[in-house]
Amino acid sequence: MNNSDQTRVQNVSLPPDKVMHKLVSLAKRRGFIFPSSEIYGGLSSCFDYGPLGSEMKKNIKELWWNSMTRRHANIVGIDASIMMNPTVWEASGHVASFNDPMIDDRTTKRRYRADHLIENHIEKLRRDGKTDHAEAVQSAYEAVAGAPDSNRALYDLITGEAIKAPDTGSGDWTEVRQFNLMFQCNMGAVADTSGIVYLRPETAQGIFVNFHNVREASRMKVPFGIAQIGKAFRNEIVKGNFIFRMVEFEQMEMQYFVKPGSQIEAFEAWREERFNWYVTELGITQEKLHWYKHDKLAHYADLAYDIKFEFPFGTEEIEGIHSRTDFDLSQHQQYSGKNMEYIDQTTNERYIPYVVETSSGCDRLFLALLSDAYNEDVVDGEPRVMLKLSPKVAPVKAAVLPLVKKGEMGEKAELFRSELSTAFMVQYDDAASIGKRYRRQDEIGTPFCFTVDHQTLEDQTVTVRYRDSATQERIDMSRAKEFLATKIV
Ligand code: GAP
Numbered sequence: 001m002n003n004s005d006q007t008r009v010q011n012v013s014l015p016p017d018k019v020m021h022k023l024v025s026l027a028k029r030r031g032f033i034f035p036s037s038e039i040y041g042g043l044s045s046c047f048d049y050g051p052l053g054s055e056m057k058k059n060i061k062e063l064w065w066n067s068m069t070r071r072h073a074n075i076v077g078i079d080a081s082i083m084m085n086p087t088v089w090e091a092s093g094h095v096a097s098f099n100d101p102m103i104d105d106r107t108t109k110r111r112y113r114a115d116h117l118i119e120n121h122i123e124k125l126r127r128d129g130k131t132d133h134a135e136a137v138q139s140a141y142e143a144v145a146g147a148p149d150s151n152r153a154l155y156d157l158i159t160g161e162a163i164k165a166p167d168t169g170s171g172d173w174t175e176v177r178q179f180n181l182m183f184q185c186n187m188g189a190v191a192d193t194s195g196i197v198y199l200r201p202e203t204a205q206g207i208f209v210n211f212h213n214v215r216e217a218s219r220m221k222v223p224f225g226i227a228q229i230g231k232a233f234r235n236e237i238v239k240g241n242f243i244f245r246m247v248e249f250e251q252m253e254m255q256y257f258v259k260p261g262s263q264i265e266a267f268e269a270w271r272e273e274r275f276n277w278y279v280t281e282l283g284i285t286q287e288k289l290h291w292y293k294h295d296k297l298a299h300y301a302d303l304a305y306d307i308k309f310e311f312p313f314g315t316e317e318i319e320g321i322h323s324r325t326d327f328d329l330s331q332h333q334q335y336s337g338k339n340m341e342y343i344d345q346t347t348n349e350r351y352i353p354y355v356v357e358t359s360s361g362c363d364r365l366f367l368a369l370l371s372d373a374y375n376e377d378v379v380d381g382e383p384r385v386m387l388k389l390s391p392k393v394a395p396v397k398a399a400v401l402p403l404v405k406k407g408e409m410g411e412k413a414e415l416f417r418s419e420l421s422t423a424f425m426v427q428y429d430d431a432a433s434i435g436k437r438y439r440r441q442d443e444i445g446t447p448f449c450f451t452v453d454h455q456t457l458e459d460q461t462v463t464v465r466y467r468d469s470a471t472q473e474r475i476d477m478s479r480a481k482e483f484l485a486t487k488i489v
Pocket of ligand 1: 234
């Protein structure tokens with residue numbers, strides 16, 4: 001049957017504030033994401049990826065890895081350890097200044113980010129049309145934000161503006177204090193400061209300290225890049241929004257080493273490539289992606305942009321692209337005493353390379369993909385939930401559904417599943433009506449369902465049902481692998 005000419009799907013529009021609630025529930029029910037150690041009451045901002053979640057996350061990482069390393073002859077990957085010599089974090093500046101300014105409310109005993117309170121206040125003033133007032137607070141804030149001695153000034157702004165806690169309305173504030181986001185552990189048997197090590201707050205430093213190792217081992221010439229996917233840890237004060245802000249998360253980072261002076265050109269090329277990746281490789285709705293240019297730069301950066309995504313709870317960063325100058329390599333040269341210069345073999349020039357960094361958060365991207373894909377519609381008069389994931393990202397690529405589970409049909413379907421599973425993640429489902437089985441697959445984003453029916457036994461064809469249109473066509477079973485391969489590229 002080919003009914004692709006019929007329009008059987010009617011869209012349903014959904015208010016964004018309802019989407020998060022539905023997503024969290026679907027993610028748990030269908031095995032994408034569970035709260036960590038749930039039987040003990042969980043642990044704040046820690047999550048476990050379930051059977052479908054871990055498949056989907058693996059797909060995201062593989063797509064990133066392939067597009068960043070294999071497609072670029074001058075980019076190679078590493079997998080550095082999470083714990084590093086603690087001097088790394090002194091050199092990188094994280095020990096001294098990887099801090100968030102926090103403030104406590106004495107009455108409610110709740111803790112807040114002082115900078116977030118002020119930024120939200122400025123936004124509210126703007127929304128209320130108090131533009132002059134907003135600009136005045138903004139410039140007072142910009143004058144102090146990020147400065148090492150900003151605590152008193154931030155406190156004065158919060159109290160001077162009579163800013164209240166957004167959730168409780170209380171404003172019984174303590175002083176502002178700086179709170180370092182790195183997790184400390186003790187290595188070895190002695191629990192004194194000599195054994196302090198940190199869980200890395202970014203994967204990037206594992207790349208910087210391996211600059212010469214990788215360059216020599218892989219015979220790389222500038223410009224070249226080093227890519228890495230791995231866990232990072234931050235003791236975030238403000239957590240929440242499901243997997244958006246976690247204390248343990250995964251980063252996909254690439255440092256591109258260039259000759260000083262060529263960093264802006266490289267930066268612009270990476271900016272374009274990274275933005276396009278989300279749209280063309282992952283199928284994210286382009287209109288939901290936005291650029292944010294940092295006007296106030298970190299002391300080591302000469303240019304920085306974020307790619308932001310329209311989450312149901314607001315437009316937030318998913319990737320940072322930073323021109324980091326020679327800051328990190330110079331710092332490591334100073335702290336380690338090892339020369340971090342590059343010698344150009346053709347010109348004999350010596351320099352410390354500049355670095356363009358692309359830093360994407362895997363978990364945030366996972367959430368962006370889920371929320372972009374979440375869809376409710378009506379098919380043949382029946383409401384359905386569908387994850388409109390790109391076939392490349394979808395955890396299950398195809399389902400094999402026998403019309404009758406027993407006898408020759410069931411056996412044929414099982415053999416068919418086994419054959420497909422040598423190349424693709426496929427599911428076999430023979431429980432409940434065919435309509436219910438289609439709905440189960442729609443809900444987890446499976447792009448194709450193969451149904452083995454009576455005709456299959458006669459002519460070795462199966463129906464293939466397309467998730468988005470709910471239309472079907474018949475193909476030869478022997479062509480199914482090729483069919484999937486052409487659809488999942
Ligand atoms: N090496 C640069 C760096 O770490 P960042 O902007 O702090 O830059 C990069 O982090 C990306 O890591 C962010 O765009 C975000 O996607 C992800 N990320 C950062 N903190 C996170 C957190 N607490 N939970 C989940 N993802 C986070």
